[in-house]
Amino acid sequence: MKVTMLDLSKQYLNLKEQVLKSMDEVMSSSSFILGDNVKKLEKDIAEYSNCQHAIGVANGSDAIHIVLQAAGVKEGDEVITTPFTFFATGGAIARANAKPVFVDIDPVTFNIDVTKIEEAITEKTKAIIPVHLYGQMADMEEIMKIADKHNLVVVEDAAQAIGASVNGKKVGELGTAATYSFFPTKNLGAYGDGGMIVTNNSKIGDASKVIRVHGSKPKYHHHVLGYNSRLDELQAAILNVKFPYLDEYSEARRTRAYYYTEKLNSNVSEYVKTPTEKDGYHHVFHQYTLRVDKRDELQNYLKEKGIASMIYYPIPLHLQPVFEYLGYKKGDFPETEKASTEAISLPMWPELEREQQDYVIDTIIEFYNK
Secondary structure, eight states: OOBOSOOOHHHHHHHHHHHHHHHHHHHHHTOOBSOHHHHHHHHHHHHHTTOSEEEEESOHHHHHHHHHHHTTOOTTOEEEEOSSSOHHHHHHHHHTTOEEEEOOBOTTTSSBOGGGTGGGOOTTEEEEEOBOGGGOOOOHHHHHHHHHHHTOEEEEEOTTOTTOEETTEETTTSSSEEEEEOOTTSSSOOSSOOEEEEESOHHHHHHHHHHTBTTBSSTTOBSSOOOBOOOBHHHHHHHHHHGGGHHHHHHHHHHHHHHHHHHHHHHOTTTEEOOOOOTTEEOOOSSEEEEETTHHHHHHHHHHTTBOOBOSOSSOGGGSGGGGGGOOOTTSSHHHHHHHHHEEEEOOOTTOOHHHHHHHHHHHHHHHHO
């Protein structure tokens, strides 16, 4: 049997008629830039996130960068984040001419270790970017206590966590702002790039709208340096078709995650640590990520059996060559570095079949029984 990491084809077939109709409507309207589809998606995502403002942008990376600029982050400022994340998080900080300051992770959740944030704060610290990795929110209650104490901006990197919540509070409600990615593999994925900013801070919301159109307000009048970073109308039309199914997709992911966990815990718990969903947290399982012994050997064995897997992330940000100037070295963040050698993500998507999951589970059991 072949089991891919992700299969978007079934989802497309289920929505094909609606998707093609929505695309045809856009092309027939000849309204391609910031039209009614973008406005509708912004309105719906804002309401879904319990936020007053939603600003569609070109991608999730730009979303972080634009929020930082809108919040006043500038050259010489420091922004605290985790080194165990996709490059876009640290890259956005550097593109804003600020200094990324890394803090190690909680080994249980892979999210930023809130007990280590305060010691990283200096007089130059302007913001914190917690990453809601793999679909589970970071400890926002503690992060906001620290931020309020030190008057810091909090930008939730929720590229992997749309729909996640903690104690009934959704992404975007607790931080100063939050950013989403609509990259095709995400829980709410477009058929190309796309991103969005959500916030209850009107100053940041209004500034972000200006920055995404070259800093122009009114048109052809430029008071700030912005970018060409608009959510495409065609992608918004596709997302409008998919958005009503988002919670259904999330629940399907959760069901499949629980099945993985039940079977793996029953058979190979001495070799495999399954994901932990903290009390009060609603995990949307963008990825189903294990900590395992003999990670690389397991990945090779899965590959031999026709099963895809991914390692998120093999090289932490503090060890990336482009960030060498920050002065970090191996050993600075031991939990992050340990996770980079143990973490492996299994196939996960809403339409993943039980037979496919059983094959993945049986293969993992077979590997460790050997």
